[in-house]
Amino acid sequence: MAVFSLTASDPSTFILMGIPGLEDAHIWISIPFSMFYIIGLLGNFTVLFVVGKEQTLHKPMYLLLCMLALTDISTLISIMPKALHIFWFNLKGITVGGCLTQMFFLHTVSIMHSAVLVTMAFDRYFAVCNPLRYASVITNVRIAKLGLVGLIRAVLLILPMPLLLSRLPFCANHTIPHTYCEHIAVAKISCGDITVNRMYGLVLAFVVIGLDLTLIALSYGLIIKAILRISSKKAHQKALNTCTAHICVMMMSYPPSLFSTLTHRFSKGIAPHIHIILSNLYFLIPPMLNPIIYGVKTKELRDKLGKYTFRR
Template sequence: MAAFNLTTSDPSTFILLGIPGLEAAHIWISIPFSMFYIIGLFGNFMLLFVVGKEETLHRPMYLLLFLLALTDIGTSTSIVPKALFIFWFNFKGITMAGCLTQMFFLHAVSIMQSAVLVTMAFDRYVAICSPLSYATILTNARIAKLWLLGLIRPVLLMLPLPLLLSRQPFCANHIIPHTYCEHIAVAKMSCEDTTVNRTYSLVMAFLVVGSDLTLVALLIIRAVLRISSKKAYGKALNTCTAHLCVMLTSFTLFFFSALTHQFGQHVSLHVHIILANLFFLLPPILNSIIYGVKIQELRDKIFKYTCRR
């Protein structure tokens, strides 16, 4: 199929290049992209199905896994279909409104995911430190309220990003060297100073996600340190292992992507773009595998539906 015209006169249209420098390999790159996406969707939809179907799993810990699966599906779906259209059909055009919408949704859902991880850490903290009061402290109604708060926070914090960019004049080429509308990549196209945009993006990344990561670490460390029995200590550590693994995969990739966008001038562009995409492709797979394998009750329910005779 003919390549998309890289010189558009339409000021409301942007052009996503995909992975510059690796255009000839786009078809081959699309194979792992699509496989990761399908595996992630399958694993998370399986979690959604099992938790939704089994009434015995309608408890705070599993409802939080349900919400985590939703955010995993949301983040990967916000970028992969468009990336595959670029790789397969060379459809590189995207409207300004579509670009800003993708940007807002992508960053907002990422912050929602961070809020879910904090709530999950609090859930484990209460389960370890106050097991007798767990049912009264963490009710399903309280989880719903925390989720509502986790929904409002990213909307309020991320809405300024597309609003600030929508008021910026963009240079003539409207070319974004990326597979999706990442905030800094779009801001670099502006013909005016974008210091406010870049500063706000960096502050939000480290203030919100950094504070969430610190809170999660403090909750888990405090929970483990409050246990005196060696047997209970091992059990508590085992309870937190899955959550620690998910945290490490999610937050490590996030901070690496954010820092290389801001300061990684010496990182090859195609390397950065591939790693930025992996941040949205790998966690959905790893999260479903980690929790599906680590939590025995959930694993048994999954086997119930997948391994029926």
């Protein structure tokens, strides 16, 4: 067994290298990363606080915003504490159980995040296309049930990942060239056959993203069709404004997710440190910007937030 820089080789321990090739710059890289982390946590906890305190915001739309904020918070806390330990203290060791747990939690939250975006698309469909039925169809109870279904789906789809990894043999190489335990990054250091792991991860990514994007596209196709029937430009603008924030959040979520999935498996020309930095930014920037986008674009939430801000 090989000997690592931190501890003697231990078959129950992996070593997360952080950003290979940029070890000397870890402290400098940690500055923007930690800023994004803190801003993301503050923004999302603020959304949860304001919606929780204001009875007038106890509506399906804001329940969905809380669900989105919870997935964003979960994403941040699943990767950044360990990454900052690597950057600041050079603490690179992680137990195999801890690594598999982090991987399961992170990927489960990612699929749950996608389910929330699909539910938001249906919410917008009823708000624009069937406003008279909106209150009877889109209720807090129904949104909570859809959220539970999304969580169960995420757990069932991701559960095979750590189980498949736990069956792989890991020989001398326990060094993961990443800041967190990404599924394929862990599988690649195995000395066994990882074909099943590669295929499951790829099929899962395309099935989940493909299905969710299809449902979202269907919702927005019907929304656009309904908007085109409206003759008033003012009504056009109002209808589009109800969807702008959701569209912005989707554009920050799906394209980077597909990019990260494909480059992990097929890219040979992208330098590893570039790919790892982009992967981290994918998990940092959307959670930081999502509460800002909804805070700016949602007047009712903006007004309530302003009330608490100016009071202080």
